[in-house]
Amino acid sequence: MSETQRPTGPVRVLVVDDQQIVREGLMSLLDLMDDIEVVGGAADGVEAVSMVAGTRPQVVLMDLRMPRGGGVEATARIVADHPEVTVLALSTYADDESIAAALGAGARGYLTKDANREQIAMAIRNSAHGQSTFDPTVTRRLAAALAAAPPVPPPAPVQETEAVRRAKARGVRRKVFPDGLTNREVDVLRLIADGLSNPEIAGALFIEEATVKTHINNVFAKIDARNRADAVRYVFRQGLDRL
Structure with missing residues (x-):
């Protein structure tokens, strides 16, 4: 979705997490938001890819490490097959490898599971409007990694x-x-x-x-x-x- 496009009605969200209590907890919390509509929950990346076509979410809230069909692979598939859908990574991990893999697969933003409901909801809204949201820890790691890269010729x-x-x-x-x-x-x-x-x-x-x-x-x-x-x-x- 471009910077100028605006979603009409509630933002449609698909929640993906292999832990049932986490997945259902997120779905329940987001359902309390008037401007967010949870269209489903998937237990792994394979199920997420399958559900996107049927549920037509605007944003997929994607866990990264799952036993069957990881979030990185699912993100790449969703972005390739449904470019109108935005993927927002939500992970316990904020290491360089996980961040790079998620962004490389096409995720528009990256939050850790330390984020509260309001932070997650705001990130979902931003994603639906074509904006990216990064956890402060992720931003610092991106800055450190890029600062360590070879200098760009003038x-x-x-x-x-x-x-x-x-x-x-x-x-x-x-x-x-x-x-x-x-x-x-x-x-x-x-x-x-x-x-x-x-x-x-x-x-x-x-x-x-x-x-x-x-x-x-x-x-x-x-x-x-x-x-x-x-x-x-x-x-x-x-x-x-x-x-």
């Missing part, structure tokens, strides 16, 4: 225009960001990496939410990002969080 020098030369002559410094990003677009990217929603970004930058959406669409086109997870990785890979 961008090729851009041709200096007459306007830039005049600005330099006046003592005005102009920062050049990769991929033609503007200062405001970088501000938006940094706030996405901090986990802020569109309304929160609008409030932080004192701009309209519609302007935020325009910036995000422009940014995604420039950096070839499909979703917010791609944008978060880009921020840390380019070191924009440290500028």
Whole structure:
């Protein structure tokens, strides 16, 4: 679902967890939300893949480690066969391997089971609106992993225009960001990496939410990002969080 698309009616959610008490507990808690409709529960990845076509969820809340049909494999199948469905990982584990596997399979967000009902519900709503949500622990691990990656070569020098030369002559410094990003677009990217929603970004930058959406669409086109997870990785890979 794109940044501009909005679901109509309650968000339809399929809950996947091999532990019955956890699965039924999540379903009961989410059912108390007026804007969330639980359409079913699956005990493993195989059952989840089978149920998606029949229940037509907008969001799949996916456990990762299950004895029959793991969540990573199920996520990849669901994303490939039903690109309109968003998968949100919810796991006990927050190790680098689990995070990388889930995001690599196409999960739009990653929460740990320490999250409370409101946090999970907000992540589901964000997912239905095309936004990604990451547990703070996951965000820190992504940042650490990307910081340890080999440095990205500096961008090729851009041709200096007459306007830039005049600005330099006046003592005005102009920062050049990769991929033609503007200062405001970088501000938006940094706030996405901090986990802020569109309304929160609008409030932080004192701009309209519609302007935020325009910036995000422009940014995604420039950096070839499909979703917010791609944008978060880009921020840390380019070191924009440290500028």
